[in-house]
Amino acid sequence: MTPDDERFLRRAIDLAAEARAGGNPPFGSLLVGPDGDVLAEERNTTLTDNDISAHPEQKLARWAARELDPAAAATTTMYTSCQPCGMCAGAIERSGLGRVVFALSTQQLTTLKPPTGPPPVRLDGPALFDEARVPVEGYYR
Numbered sequence: 001m002t003p004d005d006e007r008f009l010r011r012a013i014d015l016a017a018e019a020r021a022g023g024n025p026p027f028g029s030l031l032v033g034p035d036g037d038v039l040a041e042e043r044n045t046t047l048t049d050n051d052i053s054a055h056p057e058q059k060l061a062r063w064a065a066r067e068l069d070p071a072a073a074a075t076t077t078m079y080t081s082c083q084p085c086g087m088c089a090g091a092i093e094r095s096g097l098g099r100v101v102f103a104l105s106t107q108q109l110t111t112l113k114p115p116t117g118p119p120p121v122r123l124d125g126p127a128l129f130d131e132a133r134v135p136v137e138g139y140y141r
Helices: 003-021 056-067 070-074 086-095 106-112
Strands: 028-032 038-043 077-082 099-104
Touching (some): 003 028, 003 038, 003 077, 003 099, 038 056, 056 077, 056 086
Parallel strands (some): 077 099
Antiparallel strands (some): 028 038, 028 077
16 A cells, blocks of 8 residues: 555545535545546435445446546556445446555445345346357357
């Protein structure tokens, strides 16, 4: 962890505080290019936007995929107040970003939340492999 990493993480924490002050869950993130310039910042807006996917990491991953060429994305770092959730981690992976630095881990965040949460979602599958593979076969070549 470099002094610059710590400075950018502190900015992500400030963005999380701004999200909370604005009536949203307390999460914030920013993208920093290889030269140390801040490219974009986001706050969680899931409540004010009434959008369960409006996590700052998700919004920045989508921005990076749209606005950065693959070489630039690979040299860009996301700084975020908490470890990205599964949804955001998938978006980050697809965006091509080269690095993520986070403050709170998922485990640490869990200790700060009440013990109750939404009920787990039941997953059934896999099923219908021979049918489901038809539109997928050959796509990833």
